[in-house]
Amino acid sequence: MQLIGMAEARINLTYATVAIAAAPMSPAVIRGMDQDFEHGFVAQRYLPDRVLGTQRYAPTANGFEQTINQRLNAIRSLTQLSTTRVDTEKAAA
Secondary structure, three states: OOOOOHHHHHHHHHHHHHHHHHOOOOHHHHOOHHHHOHHHOOOOOOOOHHHOOOOOOOOOOOOHHHHHHHHHHHHHHHHHHHHHHHHHHHHHO
């Protein structure tokens, strides 16, 4: 068995984080509140303002990263759509 140090492990952990974050998920698995929203998606923000809008990962057009890129673009579109609707609803209230 070969062990890897933290310097190398950060690469594996980063890859795993991106793969999990970009994976398609189904509300049928957990039956949480997301199922009540269009596309089973709710825009949520957890990042502090200072990093909002920064891009930490840019997938290439090679291999599986192309699929990840398509999924991230779909998430970004849904996030913008959801944010626009919330802003519109707040303005109407």
